[in-house]
Amino acid sequence: MLRTKRIAGRFGLFSRKAWQYPRAMPCATITSALHTSSMTEDHIATLKVRRDRMMQQLHDTCQWGQGERWGSAVIDTGMKRLALTDADKAVRDWFVEEAKSLGCNVTVDEMGNIFAVRPGTNPDLPPIYAGSHLDTQPTGGRYDGILGVMAGLEGLRVLQENDIQTDHPIGLVNWTSEEGARFPITMISSGVWAGVVPLEKAYASQDVGGSGSTVRSELERIGYLGPRPATPEATPMAAHFELHIEQGPILENNQQKIGVVNGAQAYKWFTVVVKGRAAHTGTTPMDARGDALLVAARMINHSNVVANNSGALASTGILTLQPGSVNVIPSHVRFSLDIRSKSDAIVTEVEQKLKRDFAAIAQGRDVEGCTPPSAGTLPMEVTWATDYHSPAVHFDQGCINAVRTSAAGVLGSSELFRDMTSGAGHDSVNTSKHVPTAMIFVPSKGGISHHPEEWTSDEDCALGAAVLLQAMLRYDRGHNSK
Amino acid sequence: MLRTKRIAGRFGLFSRKAWQYPRAMPCATITSALHTSSMTEDHIATLKVRRDRMMQQLHDTCQWGQGERWGSAVIDTGMKRLALTDADKAVRDWFVEEAKSLGCNVTVDEMGNIFAVRPGTNPDLPPIYAGSHLDTQPTGGRYDGILGVMAGLEGLRVLQENDIQTDHPIGLVNWTSEEGARFPITMISSGVWAGVVPLEKAYASQDVGGSGSTVRSELERIGYLGPRPATPEATPMAAHFELHIEQGPILENNQQKIGVVNGAQAYKWFTVVVKGRAAHTGTTPMDARGDALLVAARMINHSNVVANNSGALASTGILTLQPGSVNVIPSHVRFSLDIRSKSDAIVTEVEQKLKRDFAAIAQGRDVEGCTPPSAGTLPMEVTWATDYHSPAVHFDQGCINAVRTSAAGVLGSSELFRDMTSGAGHDSVNTSKHVPTAMIFVPSKGGISHHPEEWTSDEDCALGAAVLLQAMLRYDRGHNSK
Structure with missing residues (x-):
């Protein structure tokens, strides 16, 4: 019980609903409408997210798929939100409504990938996306994947409440079933999008729980089998940025806050x-x-x-x-x-x-x-x-530079971030096959993930979300049509 | 098929029934009735068994429990004679009849242990027993246990046809379910006899095949739940000798024929x-x-x-x-x-x-x-x-000496036998807790056992059987009442 209290204490009481939080309040030092092309480096570097709001929303939405109690040590932060279950449908429904309320257009493709797009000023440019996933392992935590989506939403919220305009549209994608835990192909839906997993193979993938359900039957059942092909042509991207927990101990052991991820092993x-x-x-x-x-x-x-x-x-x-x-x-x-x-x-x-x-x-x-x-x-x-x-994956140098410059701007000291290579696979490995991509890592306590004890401090989550937002804006500024 | 022929060729054609073989023919150089007390060392040393008869009987009786074909390599010598199955009942029935035909009294105890006893001349002495087991592993061979029983029968046959009289009765025991393969307690019935396995625990032991049968129900079913308590008091022994295959490579690697087993690891x-x-x-x-x-x-x-x-x-x-x-x-x-x-x-x-x-x-x-x-x-x-x-088991020095002297007599050269310690458990480990005991090992080809390729040459089987017979006679001579 001591343990329960200690861990639950990190998050407060979960009493308020996410949508009860104010959205229109100004954030940081940005006080009037701006286009990224006219923002200075200093402007961008001071752009932060609202930590408590983002984290409260992360925890509130973990009501859907809250993990079972974990042995004798009750860990309230355990998650079991297997892809395309009722819990996954519930958080997807919330995600769609939330994105729409932030002024986004929302579309769903044939793999159930959800693309929320905030329009830019140049109608000829494809969106710059943040992306990650809302599904978890059966004994997972609250950060793997979830943080990347929640940080993307918080970024959209900051853009909206500060009336920031971008040249490219700014998008956020929730990739379906990244974990491969219920349907045993990891990164299955970004894989279909990237052409590395055939659609029919993905559709036929069966629930490892033996229910007989397939990806296709479950997409239909929960209402997320969309009409749009899962391809880069149907859903083009200017770039893809993903904030993720490190899932290893390197940042923590080096007392660093941000990993500028230059590729995957x-x-x-x-x-x-x-x-x-x-x-x-x-x-x-x-x-x-x-x-x-x-x-x-x-x-x-x-x-x-x-x-x-x-x-x-x-x-x-x-x-x-x-x-x-x-x-x-x-x-x-x-x-x-x-x-x-x-x-x-x-x-x-x-x-x-x-x-x-x-x-x-x-x-x-x-x-x-x-x-x-x-x-x-x-x-x-x-x-x-x-x-x-x-084979080894090498991310795009332009995206990496946008992340590194943003990390420097957010953290102030080059000792607090490092270049690193992802040890695990991520949806970004698939997007990198078609569009400029980079990732941002934040520390994982004890290097633990895929476990209810997976944990990243609120501070580190907020730093990562700020780097994500700034990197997207810097990329927009560096690749606009002017 | 080449392999089949090669292995089957070792044993001839299996065409005659065991009981069709002549029994009354004189053997070796013993030509008239003799009492062990009046036999010279030379007499005993020349006493041999009839190799071909013994081996033919061994192979003939392996019709009961002949193993399934073993993968693509058909090995005709594989055995699957699990304890208390119909195959085990068949060989037991044959054993009882065969022992009776050799002038033995046959009794069965409450564990189905079968004791065949050829009377001695001194009614006050308990029998000197040979003993081993007729059950096998599910993918076993024809020598582990079976050889010890067949050699004991052959010894009784040699005593009968040469009209040799002994002071002690000479017995042969078939211990029930030594392997622990069907009912998962090894040496279960000698264990009950020795007081190291409680009778009720043994009776309750269940078929690992999941049939629900127990030792007791199967003893009843095949008609081998005898009336006599399984105890040293109800079935006393003067000594217990066991001929067994080595199940290891030491004798073969040292080109030796007999192991004088002084105990168990x-x-x-x-x-x-x-x-x-x-x-x-x-x-x-x-x-x-x-x-x-x-x-x-x-x-x-x-x-x-x-x-x-x-x-x-x-x-x-x-x-x-x-x-x-x-x-x-x-x-x-x-x-x-x-x-x-x-x-x-x-x-x-x-x-x-x-x-x-x-x-x-x-x-x-x-x-x-x-x-x-x-x-x-x-x-x-x-x-x-x-x-x-x-714990380590140390066999009886008198029995060990009887085996060693017999090995020397049979083999002629001390280079052809060695003292050794049994690496595996045997029924003799249990009997040694109550009565003087020793064992005799013969070589296992390649050290292999519990496998259809388990094999010992006819020559080595016969040498071992001769040592067994001579050791029992020497023990009788050395421990008679005169």
């Missing part, structure tokens, strides 16, 4: 299978074993050493074995291997070295950097299968 | 749980992880090193992890640890060292003999639970 997923020989644990001497688990353990440890030496990441998240009895030496071990680096070349280098070294380990040969086996080992077979490959 | 089973922290594999730097699987992998490798340095065995046969996703670092890993040595003190020493070292590994501290982590690690929690403890 390359990653490659493998399944490695080791075949040894089942034998009785009591009757088989150590030097007469084909212990597939012992060899797999040495491989996992070695992958960690090799990746670390190359500045890459290597991780095993799944491991299964056969036959699985206390007194039988495992004959078969199957494990996943996830290799990542911001450089495609380094991923390839680590992969190739590990393929050579695993083969040697399976044969009981000495491998540099790997403790030799304490006893001999029977030669074993090791096979690799490549399950997924996502 | 101590072993202790543990469940080790490592608790780290789930995190995204893409966003979490290597030095900010609480990777429970990486730490478990280092522990498993280290347990191998430590055990090997102490001449002990350490094995992990089961490992499970959570949450189990390619891109999530495992937060929880649970693995089994099986530590064995012929010395109780060494098991304890390895256990204590590993408890200290695992704690250090979980904290990321350096441990001698264990590669340090390539990057830092978050401190993790490690807990141990003891699941099972079987």
Whole structure:
């Protein structure tokens, strides 16, 4: 109960409805109508969001999908807002109404992506979008995705209440089912938009809960199967900016506030299978074993050493074995291997070295950097299968510069932000295939995400939202038609 | 098909029934009625069994429970004779008839253990027993257990046809459900006899196949729930000898024929749980992880090193992890640890060292003999639970001597046999708690058992059976009442 109080205390009492908050109040130092083309750098740098309003709205709208209680430690901030559920429909309905009330035109495409657009002054220009997602993991938190959408709305609110005009329209997109938690394709709807996921494959994706529902049937059921094709032609963008939590500990550990995200890591997923020989644990001497688990353990440890030496990441998240009895030496071990680096070349280098070294380990040969086996080992077979490959993504330099300049303007000191590469996939990885894109990271407490304890301070959320807004305005100013 | 032919070819055509073989023919050099007390060492040393007859009977009776075909490689010697099934009943019925035809009295106790006893000349002495089991693993072979019973029958046959009289009665026991494969308590019925498994617990043990059958209901169903208590008082023994396959590679690797088994290893089973922290594999730097699987992998490798340095065995046969996703670092890993040595003190020493070292590994501290982590690690929690403890068993010196002398007599050269410790549990471990006991091992090809490829040459089976017979006669001679 202490824990409940401590965490709930961060957010106040959730008693007022979001729409009861005033909207028309002036914000920061902007006091009269302005066009971005006539705003000075100083004007833009002082443009902030209203922290308490944004955060109150974030928490209020988390009434839809508020997570189940989490074990004995009750954590009120847990979220379970799986894509295209009733909870998702409720927050979408709220989002549509809220965007309309801010003067936006709202359209929905055939993947249920919702595009809210505040008109610009130049009818020939496509919108500059902020975008992220309102769906969560089944045991998720309140920041992953949600913050990016709420910050976009707050930016639209600030533009409206300060009567700021932009050359490009300013848009906000809620991408459908980014998490891949209910329908097991991550970034599925930005993927369809970008042409990397076929529409029919996306539509056919089934609820992992076994209900038999598909993306298409659930889009229809909740009324979000829109008429517009999910393509860059039907919904063009001038640029896409995404504010997101880091989901890692780098900013926190370096006491920094903003990550200027210049791209996304390359990653490659493998399944490695080791075949040894089942034998009785009591009757088989150590030097007469084909212990597939012992060899797999040495491989996992070695992958960690090799990746670390190359500045890459290597991780095993799944491991299964056969036959699985206390007194039988495992004959078969199957494990996943996830290799990542911001450089495609380094991923390839680590992969190739590990393929050579695993083969040697399976044969009981000495491998540099790997403790030799304490006893001999029977030669074993090791096979690799490549399950997924996502090459490195490099965001647009113009968008990155807009974010970096905005971070400098908001934070004042270059020690408080850093360039970084996203370790995870995001909808921005898909948009970057077609339009100039960049991302903004804010710190994740303890690096935790996809967990009810996911948390980012109100201050950091507001700083990130200000950088998002300023970056969009700077991009507009830098790419207008004049 | 090549494989089928090669293996089937070892055994001939299986065309004649076991009971069609002649029994009254004289064997070896013994040509007239003799009492063991008046037999010379030379007499005993020349007493052999009839190899072809014994092996033909072994294979013929494997018609009951002949294994299913094994994948694409058809192996005709696979066995699936689960305890108390119809196949087990069939071989039991044959066993009872065969023993009676050899002049034995046959009784069945409340665990279905079948005792066949050939009378001795001294009515005050309890029988010297050979014993083993006729049940198999679901994918077992034809030698584990079965050989011991068949060799005992062949010994009785040799005694009968050579009209050899013994002071003690000579018995043969088929212990019910040694494997623990269908009812998951190994050595269950010798365990009840020895008082280490309560009768009610044994009776209540349920078919792992989910049929709902229990040991008791199946004993009743097949007609083998006997009236006699399963106790040493109700069924006394002067000694218990068991011929068994080694189930390991030591004899084969040393080109030896007989293992003089002086006891059974101590072993202790543990469940080790490592608790780290789930995190995204893409966003979490290597030095900010609480990777429970990486730490478990280092522990498993280290347990191998430590055990090997102490001449002990350490094995992990089961490992499970959570949450189990390619891109999530495992937060929880649970693995089994099986530590064995012929010395109780060494098991304890390895256990204590590993408890200290695992704690250090979980904290990321350096441990001698264990590669340090390539990057830092978050401190993790490690807990141990003891699941099972079987202290070292030391067989009876008199029985061991009888086996060793017989091995020397049968083999001629001390280079062809060795003293050894059983790595696995056997019914003899239970009998040794009450009566003088020893075991005889014969080589297992490739160390393989509990598998259709389990195989021991006819020659080695016959050598083992001769040692069994001679050891019983020597024990009789050495422990008669004169």
